[in-house]
Amino acid sequence: MARLRIAILGCGGYAGVHAQRLRQRDDVELVALCDVKDEITRAYADYHLADCPTAPQHFTDPAAMYRDAAPDAVFICTPHTLHFKHAMQALDADCHVFIEKPMVTNARQAHQLKARADESGKIVTVGYNSSCTPELQYTRNCIRTGELGKLELVVGHISQSWMAFTLGKWRQEPELSGGGQAYDSGAHLLNSLVWSVEADIDQVFAFIDNHGTKVDINSAINIRFANGVLASIAISGNCPTNGTYMSFIFDGGKINVDGWSGTWIEVFKGNRRIKYPPIVGEPVTPDDNFIDAIQGNAEPAATPANGVVQSELMDAIYESARTNAPAKPRRQ
Structure with missing residues (x-):
C-alpha cells in the first residue's frame, strides 16, 4: 500500500508534536510544510525533521502546496480563526483534514464546514485527546x-x-x-x-x-x-x-x-x-486515529x-x- 502523503499547515509550537507522532509511523510520508514565512518552515524542518530521509517541500501559500505537493491529508495547526478558511480550502483540494482544536470559532462556520465535509466524503477530525x-x-x-x-x-x-x-x-x-x-x-x-x-x-x-x-x-x-x-x-x-x-x-x-x-x-x-x-x-493519539480512519481501520473520534x-x-x-x-x- 502506498504511504499517505501528509502536509502540515502552520508550523508553530504544537505542530512539532504532530511531526514526532507522524514519524513513528511507516505508512505516512511528510511531503509538505506551509507557513506565512519560509524561515518558519525551514526552522521547523531543521528542528523536527533534520534526519528524515526525504525532505518535505516548503510553501508560504496553501494553494501552491496543494497544487505542487499533492498531499492526501493535511494537519491544520494555524490560529483558531483561520481554521474555517484553511479547512474549506483543504477539502476543495480533495484532502482529508485534521484540525487542531477548536474546529472553528462560530456556529455558522461549524455548520458550513460540516456540510462541506459530509459532501466531500473525506475524513475530518478535530485534535482532542x-x-x-x-x-x-x-x-x-x-x-x-x-x-x-x-x-x-x-x-x-x-x-x-x-x-x-x-x-x-x-x-x-x-x-x-x-x-x-x-x-x-x-x-x-x-x-x-x-x-x-x-x-x-x-x-x-x-x-x-x-x-x-x-x-x-x-x-x-x-x-x-x-x-x-x-x-x-x-x-x-x-x-x-x-x-x-x-x-x-x-x-x-x-x-x-x-x-x-x-x-x-x-x-x-x-x-x-x-x-x-x-x-x-x-489510548491512541488523535494523529493515529485520523490516519487509521483514513485507512478504514478506525472510526473518527472527534x-x-x-x-x-x-x-x-x-x-x-x-x-x-x-x-x-x-x-x-x-x-x-
Missing part, C-alpha cells in the same frame, strides 16, 4: 447504555497558568484566537462534555473574567442540555497548578475522570467503587458533528457573558 482514550469512551458508553442509570449532572474544572504563558502571543489576540482560555485549553474539557453527553445545548448562563486582557481568562459556565442533563464547568487560566477533573453523576452511580487527556478514571456503582472497571483498549455542538455552546457562552443573561444557541 480525551475522545481517543478508553476512559472517556467507557464514560460515553455508560451514558448510552444506562449501565449506571440516567445521567443527571456533570461538573468539572480545568486549571492552567494560561494567562502568563500566552502573554504577548496570538492566543490573546481575539482576531486570531476567537477567544481566550475557554477556546484554547478549556476547549478540551468542553469537548469531553459535549462529546460524552451527545445532546444539543438548550441553554447557557456564563460569567467571564478577562483579568484585564482582551480575552477570557476565567469562566464559570452553567449548561442545560436538550435531554435534561445539567452541567457546571469552571475554566481557570490564572492558576499555577495545572489540572482537570470531571464528575459524571448518574442516578445509579458516578464516574470521575480526567477530562483533559483521559489519564485516570474512578467508577462508582451505587455507593460502591468498582475496583477494576472494565476499561478495554489502549468529528465535525461534535464541532457543531461545541461551537453552538461557545457562541452561547460568550453571548450570555456579554448580556449577563441566559442564552440559547442560534442553530442554522
Whole structure:
C-alpha cells in the first residue's frame, strides 16, 4: 500500500508534536510544510525533521502546496480563526483534514464546514485527546447504555497558568484566537462534555473574567442540555497548578475522570467503587486515529458533528457573558 502523503499547515509550537507522532509511523510520508514565512518552515524542518530521509517541500501559500505537493491529508495547526478558511480550502483540494482544536470559532462556520465535509466524503477530525482514550469512551458508553442509570449532572474544572504563558502571543489576540482560555485549553474539557453527553445545548448562563486582557481568562459556565442533563464547568487560566477533573453523576452511580487527556478514571456503582472497571483498549493519539480512519481501520473520534455542538455552546457562552443573561444557541 502506498504511504499517505501528509502536509502540515502552520508550523508553530504544537505542530512539532504532530511531526514526532507522524514519524513513528511507516505508512505516512511528510511531503509538505506551509507557513506565512519560509524561515518558519525551514526552522521547523531543521528542528523536527533534520534526519528524515526525504525532505518535505516548503510553501508560504496553501494553494501552491496543494497544487505542487499533492498531499492526501493535511494537519491544520494555524490560529483558531483561520481554521474555517484553511479547512474549506483543504477539502476543495480533495484532502482529508485534521484540525487542531477548536474546529472553528462560530456556529455558522461549524455548520458550513460540516456540510462541506459530509459532501466531500473525506475524513475530518478535530485534535482532542480525551475522545481517543478508553476512559472517556467507557464514560460515553455508560451514558448510552444506562449501565449506571440516567445521567443527571456533570461538573468539572480545568486549571492552567494560561494567562502568563500566552502573554504577548496570538492566543490573546481575539482576531486570531476567537477567544481566550475557554477556546484554547478549556476547549478540551468542553469537548469531553459535549462529546460524552451527545445532546444539543438548550441553554447557557456564563460569567467571564478577562483579568484585564482582551480575552477570557476565567469562566464559570452553567449548561442545560436538550435531554435534561445539567452541567457546571469552571475554566481557570490564572492558576499555577495545572489540572482537570470531571464528575459524571448518574442516578445509579458516578464516574470521575480526567477530562483533559483521559489519564485516570474512578467508577462508582451505587455507593460502591468498582475496583477494576472494565476499561478495554489502549489510548491512541488523535494523529493515529485520523490516519487509521483514513485507512478504514478506525472510526473518527472527534468529528465535525461534535464541532457543531461545541461551537453552538461557545457562541452561547460568550453571548450570555456579554448580556449577563441566559442564552440559547442560534442553530442554522
